[in-house]
Amino acid sequence: MNWIRxxxxxxxxxxxxxxxxxxxxxxxxxxxxxxxxPNHTTKKGAHIRDAVDLKRTMITVVIALIPxxxxxxxxxxxxxxxxxxxxxxxxDAFLHGAIKIVPMIIVSYVVGLGIEFGFAVKRxxxxxxxxxxxxxxxxxxxxxxxxxxxxxxxxxxxxxxGKEAFGGxxxxxxxxxxxxxxxxxxxxxxxxxxDKVWVSGATEVSGxxxxxxxxxxxxxxxxxxxxxxxxxxxxxxxxxxxxxxxILVGALILILTKIGSWRIILSGFxxxxxxxxxxxxxxxxxxxxxxxxxxxxxxxxxxxxxxFGVVFMATDPVSARQTLKxxxxxxxxxxxxxxxxxxxxxxxxxxxxxxxxxxxxxAPTIDHYVIQGNIKRxxxxxxLQTAKTS
Amino acid sequence: MAIDIKVxxxxxxRLKGEAEKIKSPALKSKxxxxxxxxxxxxxxxxxxxxxxxxxxxxxxLFYSKYNEKTKVVSPVSGKLKxxxxxxxxxxxxxxxxxxxxxxxxxxxxxxxxxxxADKLKNHIFEAGCGAFFKxxxxxxxxxxxxxxxxxYISAFNTTPLGADFEFILKDKKEHFQNGINALTKLTDGKxxxxxxxxxxxxxxxxxxxxxxRVSGPHPAGNVGVQIQKTNPINKGEKVWTIRPEDVAIxxxxxxTGKFNAERTIAVCGSDAVDRQYFTTLxxxxxxxxxxxxDTNKTRIISGDVFTxxxxxxGDHINxxxxxxxxxxxxxxxxxxxxxxxxxxYIPSMSNTSLSRLSGHKEYVVDTNLNGxxxxxxxxxxxxxxxxxxxxxxxxxxxxxxxxxxxMENLGIYEVVPEDFALVDYVNTSKVEAQxxxxxxxxxxxxxxx
Numbered sequence: 001m002n003w004i005r006x007x008x009x010x011x012x013x014x015x016x017x018x019x020x021x022x023x024x025x026x027x028x029x030x031x032x033x034x035x036x037x038p039n040h041t042t043k044k045g046a047h048i049r050d051a052v053d054l055k056r057t058m059i060t061v062v063i064a065l066i067p068x069x070x071x072x073x074x075x076x077x078x079x080x081x082x083x084x085x086x087x088x089x090x091x092d093a094f095l096h097g098a099i100k101i102v103p104m105i106i107v108s109y110v111v112g113l114g115i116e117f118g119f120a121v122k123r124x125x126x127x128x129x130x131x132x133x134x135x136x137x138x139x140x141x142x143x144x145x146x147x148x149x150x151x152x153x154x155x156x157x158x159x160x161x162g163k164e165a166f167g168g169x170x171x172x173x174x175x176x177x178x179x180x181x182x183x184x185x186x187x188x189x190x191x192x193x194x195d196k197v198w199v200s201g202a203t204e205v206s207g208x209x210x211x212x213x214x215x216x217x218x219x220x221x222x223x224x225x226x227x228x229x230x231x232x233x234x235x236x237x238x239x240x241x242x243x244x245x246x247i248l249v250g251a252l253i254l255i256l257t258k259i260g261s262w263r264i265i266l267s268g269f270x271x272x273x274x275x276x277x278x279x280x281x282x283x284x285x286x287x288x289x290x291x292x293x294x295x296x297x298x299x300x301x302x303x304x305x306x307x308f309g310v311v312f313m314a315t316d317p318v319s320a321r322q323t324l325k326x327x328x329x330x331x332x333x334x335x336x337x338x339x340x341x342x343x344x345x346x347x348x349x350x351x352x353x354x355x356x357x358x359x360x361x362x363a364p365t366i367d368h369y370v371i372q373g374n375i376k377r378x379x380x381x382x383x384l385q386t387a388k389t390s
Numbered sequence: 391m392a393i394d395i396k397v398x399x400x401x402x403x404r405l406k407g408e409a410e411k412i413k414s415p416a417l418k419s420k421x422x423x424x425x426x427x428x429x430x431x432x433x434x435x436x437x438x439x440x441x442x443x444x445x446x447x448x449x450x451l452f453y454s455k456y457n458e459k460t461k462v463v464s465p466v467s468g469k470l471k472x473x474x475x476x477x478x479x480x481x482x483x484x485x486x487x488x489x490x491x492x493x494x495x496x497x498x499x500x501x502x503x504x505x506x507a508d509k510l511k512n513h514i515f516e517a518g519c520g521a522f523f524k525x526x527x528x529x530x531x532x533x534x535x536x537x538x539x540x541x542y543i544s545a546f547n548t549t550p551l552g553a554d555f556e557f558i559l560k561d562k563k564e565h566f567q568n569g570i571n572a573l574t575k576l577t578d579g580k581x582x583x584x585x586x587x588x589x590x591x592x593x594x595x596x597x598x599x600x601x602x603r604v605s606g607p608h609p610a611g612n613v614g615v616q617i618q619k620t621n622p623i624n625k626g627e628k629v630w631t632i633r634p635e636d637v638a639i640x641x642x643x644x645x646t647g648k649f650n651a652e653r654t655i656a657v658c659g660s661d662a663v664d665r666q667y668f669t670t671l672x673x674x675x676x677x678x679x680x681x682x683x684d685t686n687k688t689r690i691i692s693g694d695v696f697t698x699x700x701x702x703x704g705d706h707i708n709x710x711x712x713x714x715x716x717x718x719x720x721x722x723x724x725x726x727x728x729x730x731x732x733x734x735y736i737p738s739m740s741n742t743s744l745s746r747l748s749g750h751k752e753y754v755v756d757t758n759l760n761g762x763x764x765x766x767x768x769x770x771x772x773x774x775x776x777x778x779x780x781x782x783x784x785x786x787x788x789x790x791x792x793x794x795x796x797m798e799n800l801g802i803y804e805v806v807p808e809d810f811a812l813v814d815y816v817n818t819s820k821v822e823a824q825x826x827x828x829x830x831x832x833x834x835x836x837x838x839x
């Protein structure tokens with residue numbers, strides 16, 4: 001270990017202040033701090049510090065994403081071979097998925113981190129770790145057959161317009177991964193919706209219909225899957241959002257490590273359940289022709305991007321709410337509006353993305369009112385005090 | 391009638407190296423120093439300017455430029471050795487070379503309960519005990535011309551490795567009570583004493599105070615938490631705080647006529663060899679209590695791990711400190727140390743370290759920052775350790791941007807840096823929260839006054 005450390009110190013020499021490549025120090029530091037937690041010590045204040053830092057936080061989220069990612073890779077192959085109706089092994093399915101998805105992940109990280117490094121060098125600040133999560137999230141919420149150039153463009157849009165334009169990690173208003181998806185969805189809708197994009201290779205074979213469950217319902221067709229399929233994830237959909245089971249494994253990792261907000265996750269599911277129950281109640285009597293309305297409330301929780309969105313997107317600490325009370329309201333409204341949009345928008349039945357983006361925009365307002373509550377308590381006390389003395 | 395407070399939010403951190411409850415006299419220190427920086431906001435004006443001038447114990451050395459009645463007196467008799475100055479002739483330390491036998495300034499003996507309030511206040515300030523009082527708003531030395539709405543003392547120490555006030559004061563019960571009696575004359579309101587609700591202590595029997603029985607993790611023992619839960623500070627109000635051992639010094643002054651600057655110092659921390667309590671005097675040399683250490687390997691903290699000052703061999707103990715803490719320096723690299731569940735010997739409030747699973751084990755924690763400073767990204771962690779009705783992240787942001795209105799609205803008047811010590815500790819972004827709050831308070835002081 002020591003010789004690696006010495007080697008790095010040697011490599012870093014020309015990047016020290018006053019040296020030739022001083023400007024590129026953030027890029028080299030990023031690589032160095034990836035290998036080693038630096039020897040920085042506290043100066044005063046609290047002389048001791050918690051073991052957690054932003055790198056550890058972000059890597060924990062990446063670890064929480066891995067079960068859903070691995071399942072997504074396998075499910076891509078599974079859906080492909082199932083539609084083709086050919087013999088396949090577990091490894092065949094996994095490899096097929098990997099060949100499709102790994103390049104997307106590589107493109108996402110290369111483009112995204114490239115821009116992040118560029119901005120760090122330009123602005124002279126250290127590379128923040130936020131993109132470690134965003135870079136993995138973006139491919140995970142894309143349809144499997146999306147061309148790599150759209151992934152690259154979406155990443156560039158999300159990082160440049162969604163994040164760096166606001167000042168970088170910690171300053172953005174919208175969730176960058178969802179910004180990427182929203183960009184792809186509105187700029188290249190044919191690659192992002194329909195019945196051919198959710199199953200790998202579906203466009204090349206005629207007769208294959210790989211609609212998502214929500215798409216099927218919106219089109220008024222019969223759903224061929226039961227609740228167990230929906231929960232376990234053996235269904236077509238965006239790469240990693242089909243398996244609620246593995247998403248919940250991720251949620252468990254986030255909650256147990258205390259990295260994700262259990263308040264948002266729980267209130268998100270509650271909000272969705274409440275809305276779905278309302279429509280279930282109305283649906284049977286009022287809107288008899290809308291299958292999405294009559295879709296059982298518990299199924300609403302396990303299909304589409306709801307679970308993935310609530311667990312991994314809504315909990316993004318930057319674009320989510322900062323106040324504890326605010327988190328309850330924020331999560332609840334994401335679930336609530338997500339199901340509402342899903343039901344009323346047959347053209348694009350997945351409403352969670354829009355619900356989260358909408359709540360990202362409204363989040364400061366929620367916080368504002370929570371903070372005002374705190375301020376008012378203080379002002380009330382002051383008024384009482386003045387009344388007492390006068 | 392006592393007030394009971396149960397604090398839920400906070401963090402109990404078990405560190406290795408608590409001081410054993412043994413008290414011995416420290417070696418006699420050759421020099422003693424008073425450090426003006428220990429009194430934030432006090433601009434010292436020297437009363438004795440010439441080096442070599444003989445000084446009595448209890449004789450005033452300097453006073454506050456803006457607050458002339460606040461005087462800082464010599465803990466020992468001897469001669470003024472040096473006035474150490476820094477940039478722009480700022481006084482860093484006033485060092486006194488001690489005599490073998492001390493000669494004390496003699497003060498009148500007074501019965502606080504029978505003495506007129508003004509006379510008592512003048513007496514206390516004249517004798518140099520005014521320097522013991524801190525004022526909230528702003529965490530600055532108290533002004534003798536003010537009458538605070540209440541005086542708070544917290545005799546419950548919840549900081550990790552914190553010195554036990556009960557043990558420190560048990561030989562000085564009468565002086566402590568006498569001091570409390572004096573404090574009742576300095577305020578129109580009440581004198582509040584915070585004590586450990588779960589401990590059996592003579593402190594529970596203190597008279598003439600409003601007893602606050604507190605339980606819970608740190609910062610339950612912080613006087614700020616106790617103030618907010620019992621009688622919060624509003625704009626325009628002033629509350630004084632004082633440490634329990636200083637109350638005993640005031641009590642002793644009034645009953646004996648002598649300013650006895652005795653301090654009981656707990657030597658603690660995983661790197662400390664002789665972990666116990668030592669009696670010495672205010673401003674003694676650190677090396678009269680602990681042996682010299684290699685400061686590349688060990689950090690000497692004059693005070694506790696959360697709010698103390700980094701010290702070097704040859705430095706003197708802080709005016710208010712009752713601890714010297716020795717912990718390992720963390721100036722080392724850790725390969726892939728950012729991976730969760732690696733280096734599990736480092737505790738974390740998040741559960742990305744398995745340290746919690748080790749149950750009641752005490753940790754050896756070094757001074758490594760465990761990361762680098764980043765933008766404020768992660769939310770809610772500050773709230774978990776903030777039992778006051780304060781929104782820590784929002785207040786920090788307001789202080790960072792210097793937004794005075796927001797700072798006022800979010801409760802800047804109710805906090806001092808030590809209330810943000812745990813925020814310093816837990817926050818992922820490694821932002822220096824205590825420093826930000828101090829700057830915020832200084833801004834308020836200059837802009838609002």
